[in-house]
Amino acid sequence: MKKLNLIDKFLFFLNSIAATILLLAYILPYIEPKRFAFLSVLSLTVPFLIILNLLFVVYWLLKVKKQLLLSLIILLIGFNHVASLYKMSASKQVDDIDNIAVMNFNVRLFNVFKWIPDIDAAQEISQFIQEKKPDIISMQEYRPDDGLKLKDYHRFEAVGGERIKNGQAIFSKFPIVNTGSIEFPSTYNNAIFADVVRGKDTIRIYNVHLQSLKIDANSDPLKNEAAENLFRRVGSTFRMQQAQADLFLEHKANSTYKTIICGDFNNTAYSYVYKKIKGDYLRDAFVEAGNGFGRTFDFKFFPVRIDFILVDQNFDINGFRTYNVKLSDHFPIMSKVKLR
Template identity: 60%
Template sequence: MKGLSLWSKIVFFINSLVAFLLLISYVLPYIPPKSFASLSVLSLGVPLLIMFNIIFFIYWLLRVRKQMLLSLIVLLLGWNYINSMYKFSASEAIADDANFSVMSFNVRLFNRFGWLPRKTVKQDILQFIKEENPDVLCLQEYRSGDPIDLKGYYNFNARQTKGVKSGQAIFSKFPIVNSGSLEFPNTYNNAIFVDVVKQKDTIRVYTFHLQSSGIQTDVEKLKEETSGHLFKQVRSTFKTQQEQVELFLAHKAKSHYKTIVTGDFNNTPYSYIYRVVKGDHFIDTFEEAGNGFGKTYNFKYFPMRIDFILADKDFTVNGFKTYDLKLSDHYPIKTTLKLH
């Protein structure tokens, strides 16, 4: 660091720390939260770490300093992370008679407790669904006690199904020939699935809502929380999510159908949870055909993508869209697929 002023030395020290944390984050998807929950919490901050490293790289580049290589090398090593955070170009939607669409949307109980200052949220969501007209619709935080009716759709758990927790529902224009639920213990969360028949093919569709950390989305209220309490809360949540995902994976392993997984993961693409669900067999439809940050959760100043539609590699992804629709604390997403 010869030739650097005191100020530049301080900046480079901070730069080195941020670069190191980003480098460490690259191994987080391979570390089970049960083994090292404290480290897993770092995955939530990956978008910020990427942004800070880009800023440091530009800072040193403008000063024509070799220190720019530190952040540049770390960013290049994690290029897949950047691609997961931001899609620089979207694939054009490809029209095909064999296409069908899948939508996932956490509807936040249709604004039951008045989070949004409007009284027509449920009606507006219904109108949105009718306009978009997805072939398969997966809803999380759905109130079966206040059901919706969609003409032309079969459904599972749209009204309370005996022995199945409320909270998730699947609607399908294709006939449903089988359905069921995975009841996660000690929580209101669960996963449900349906087997639908499209022409001669049977397709399994899962939707789930993994454990939530319960962290405030309002930044001002979040400031009132102690860092220790937040840290402990997130660690506990990640451990519970791992247990829930293990139940899901065991269930999925028994099926031989081509599969689509949708839902609110309550975790990021940089997490162990996401990696083990996606595995080697699924495509992240946003990464394949999305655009921009793909933000699915309304967290101020922070592009959180925690809702996903994953599809078997037997499917071709012919389109993806994230809707900037403020009818929940989540944004709906839809993909267009074609079965090979």
């Protein structure tokens, strides 16, 4: 520190704070939100903290200062967190006749309130799906819309509400032999499932939509709400998500089928609910086959990945892609998987 000028000393002080908070954030997936809801809110800042610490590494590297070791060591300790934010390797793409293309897309009610001007969302989403040809589609914030024209798909939808019917839906090119819904109390969010038959195999498809944070993608939350109130509200939402994840896992534990889980978790890969749902047995399609930033939500401040496709050990993951199309506040993701 003696060889640092006053500005660099101040920057290293900020660097130390950023590194310490990131290190603390590494343990958040192991802390139940219902016990420490305030701390769990920090999981939302992990993408920003990773990027900030990377910038500090670059800064000290250009200055040829040993202070770069602080953030570098913290980033190496949390290498799996960094890999969940950005994949430096090329996307894995294995073409196989037996691949099953699985898409997840939060369609935001097909833009019914005209958040995005000058588009017919249902029609354009129909055209997008027709072009990409997924075998299975999981949709959140779905509502019945005559503009959605999907040919050759079996459909299961679970919708409710008085003003606008909305909920979740699963579309499948394979026959659907069983369906159901896992209701979450005091909310329109839920999880649904459909058992589909492909050849001799029955595959259970889950569509999970956990409680929303209700944060506008394009506004600064701190400008619209006091920080204390924001933390309290987000902490309360995380407690609800934990209870919802427990209900979902209780249902999943009774299934003996090969399983694919799609959904909008409304939380990141650094959260307790993600770790709880993924467990040690499921695999994240983006982590294994994606590349670049795993951004699935159109948040203007830093990349956020809150939409997931998880598969069990009965599948090989042969591809993953996030599509940068502006048809919702979420971006569609698709993975190609193959039954072993």
